[in-house]
Amino acid sequence: MDIFRNQDSPMHPADATSFTGPARTKLLASSENATPVHVYRVEFDEGGRTNWHTHSGPQWLLVVGGRIRAQVWGQAPVELDAGDAVVFAPGEKHWHGAPPGARGTHLAVNVNVKTDWLEPVTEEQYRG
Ligand code: MN
Numbered sequence: 495m496d497i498f499r500n501q502d503s504p505m506h507p508a509d510a511t512s513f514t515g516p517a518r519t520k521l522l523a524s525s526e527n528a529t530p531v532h533v534y535r536v537e538f539d540e541g542g543r544t545n546w547h548t549h550s551g552p553q554w555l556l557v558v559g560g561r562i563r564a565q566v567w568g569q570a571p572v573e574l575d576a577g578d579a580v581v582f583a584p585g586e587k588h589w590h591g592a593p594p595g596a597r598g599t600h601l602a603v604n605v606n607v608k609t610d611w612l613e614p615v616t617e618e619q620y621r622g
Contacts, residue, residue, distance in 0.1 A: 498523035498533075505537065512611040514620075515541035517591070522601065534602040538562070543591025545614050551606040554581045555590060560598035563622075564590040571622045574598075589615045 500522070508517035516539035523533040537559075546567065555564065557574045564580055565571040567587035574580065576598075582588050592598045 496523075496525070505535070508536065508542075512545050512547070512609075513591075514543055514545065514614050515539070515591070517542035517544075529606050532604045532607070534604070535599065536602060537597075537599045538592035539597045540592050540595060541620075542597075543615050543620060544589045546587055546589050546612040548585050548587050548610045548612070549582060549604060550608040550610075551584050551604065552581055553605070553607060554579060554603040556601040556603065558599050558601055561593050561596040562590060562598040562600050563593040564588060565619075565622070574600075587612065591615075591620075594621055 503520045503522060505518040505520045508519045517536060519534055519536045521532060522535045525531045555562065557576050557578045559576050562574040563571050564574060565588060566582070572580070573593055590600065
C-alpha cells in the first residue's frame with residue numbers, strides 16, 4: 495500500500511503556458527508501474543480553464559467541488575456538478591475548467607497518458 499497524504503503535496507499555480515485564468519494544481523498520487531497512473535487535483539476559479547489538448551490514453555475527471563465545464567472539439571460544452579465524472583477517449587481534443595460565474599475542483603486520473611497541449615480556449619469559446 496502506498497499512501498499519499500494531502501498535506502504532503504501543496505497546491506501550486508497551474509502552468510500559464512497550458513492554462514488560462516486562475517487555477518491551482520498538484521500531483522496527488524501516482525504509480526509508475528507497467529501502466530503509469532497519475533492523479534491530479536485541479537482547482538479552477540471563475541475564468542480558469544485548460545488550453546485545448548489531447549491525451550494519449552484515457553483521462554477521467556471526477557468532480558469533487560463546485561461546477562466544471564468540459565467540452566470536446568465540435569461538440570457543445572457540458573456542465574458537471576460535484577459527484578459527476580467523465581472520461582475522455584485517447585486523442586479526443588477537449589478542455590476543462592470552471593464555467594463562467596462559478597468555480598470548481600476536479601481530480602484528473604490519467605492512465606498511461608502523455609498530454610499534447612494545443613491552443614488556448616478563447617473568451618468566445620469559453621463563454622460559449
Ligand atoms: Mn484533459
